[in-house]
Amino acid sequence: MYDLLLKNARLLDPGSGHDATGDIAFAEGRVAALAQSIAESEAAEIRDVAGLIVTPGLIDLHTHVYWGGTSIGIEPDDYALKSGTTTLVDAGTAGPANYRGFLEHVIEPAVPRILAFLNIAFPGIFAFSEEVMVGECGDFRLLSPAPCLRVARAYPDSIVGIKVRVGMNASDGRGVAPLDLALEVADELGLPVMCHLDYPPPSRMEVVSRLRKGDILTHCFRPFPNAPARLRDRTVHEEILAARERGVIFDIGHGMGSFGFATAEVMLESGFQPECISSDVHVLSVDGPAHNQLVTLSKFLAMGMSLADVIAASTVGPADAIRRPDLGTLGAGTTGDATVLRMEPGEFQFIDAEGQSRQGDSQLVAEGMVIAGRWHDP
Numbered sequence: 001m002y003d004l005l006l007k008n009a010r011l012l013d014p015g016s017g018h019d020a021t022g023d024i025a026f027a028e029g030r031v032a033a034l035a036q037s038i039a040e041s042e043a044a045e046i047r048d049v050a051g052l053i054v055t056p057g058l059i060d061l062h063t064h065v066y067w068g069g070t071s072i073g074i075e076p077d078d079y080a081l082k083s084g085t086t087t088l089v090d091a092g093t094a095g096p097a098n099y100r101g102f103l104e105h106v107i108e109p110a111v112p113r114i115l116a117f118l119n120i121a122f123p124g125i126f127a128f129s130e131e132v133m134v135g136e137c138g139d140f141r142l143l144s145p146a147p148c149l150r151v152a153r154a155y156p157d158s159i160v161g162i163k164v165r166v167g168m169n170a171s172d173g174r175g176v177a178p179l180d181l182a183l184e185v186a187d188e189l190g191l192p193v194m195c196h197l198d199y200p201p202p203s204r205m206e207v208v209s210r211l212r213k214g215d216i217l218t219h220c221f222r223p224f225p226n227a228p229a230r231l232r233d234r235t236v237h238e239e240i241l242a243a244r245e246r247g248v249i250f251d252i253g254h255g256m257g258s259f260g261f262a263t264a265e266v267m268l269e270s271g272f273q274p275e276c277i278s279s280d281v282h283v284l285s286v287d288g289p290a291h292n293q294l295v296t297l298s299k300f301l302a303m304g305m306s307l308a309d310v311i312a313a314s315t316v317g318p319a320d321a322i323r324r325p326d327l328g329t330l331g332a333g334t335t336g337d338a339t340v341l342r343m344e345p346g347e348f349q350f351i352d353a354e355g356q357s358r359q360g361d362s363q364l365v366a367e368g369m370v371i372a373g374r375w376h377d378p
């Protein structure tokens, strides 16, 4: 007997290459069966989702959801339900000093699954708001590798990597040194680093040349300066191409200042699609320009990326990045997460972090989701 059966959907699972109309059943928290037709008599709860798209549970690889404990964090339940994201990956909101509070007060009671990159800085992102903005990597007294290593070892079920923010805003001219500390800790843990980059210093060259196979460059399609592409002759910078060759993972991390259509168009024209598309949703980006994961994905549809590639960048792509192959696909026996989406046709205007706009003819809307085999309305 299945716990839940979704019928007559377009089942789109880019990770396995599956794209066909059919039914999907869940039992005991996992995907139990995927077939053209599964009998209704075999399920306790049945939902007809004809005309809708069922994908693996969407993963938002870059969020800030330490709600109430930090000024940057937004409330995760409401956000996840509206944006159809079954897994939120928090990008270093908490550091070693306050991770336990994040785990017990936010992660454990939350509706969506929350995983985290632990900030190399002791207090995490502690002063990020309209009124007070102090980068956590601007003071070396806050950058002690030992507590970071200890806390990441203590919580291996929820900590998937180390986050570091470098750039004029985040590390106050300290260049690449905080990244080197994060790499040192991550190397000892055998986990990836997710690296933020804003205004130089440090330069794109210094940062990208340090990233190893499996490390993640977030804000990867940021506008000038430290952009990955040259607008003058519409080419991708050599060190970016070399990093991809080496296996560095590219993540969008839209946020309030980190995604530009002009840069993204050069990248996509050059055949350089991101492995991961994420929102970088936080208190200063959730009401625009990022809004949420589905708006961010819809911007890539507007730029001509295929639906299958866009969904891949929010399912199998981020699942690979956090090394969680049980997430990100609809394979039988994997974690029972799925997202039900509608492609809403219309005329939509999308705005990037620089205020530039582009027109799109469709937008993805969440119609519900399944987390560990249980249905949730949007």
Ligand SMILES: [Zn+2]
Binding pocket: 062, 063, 064, 091, 253, 255, 280
């Ligand atoms: Zn962020």
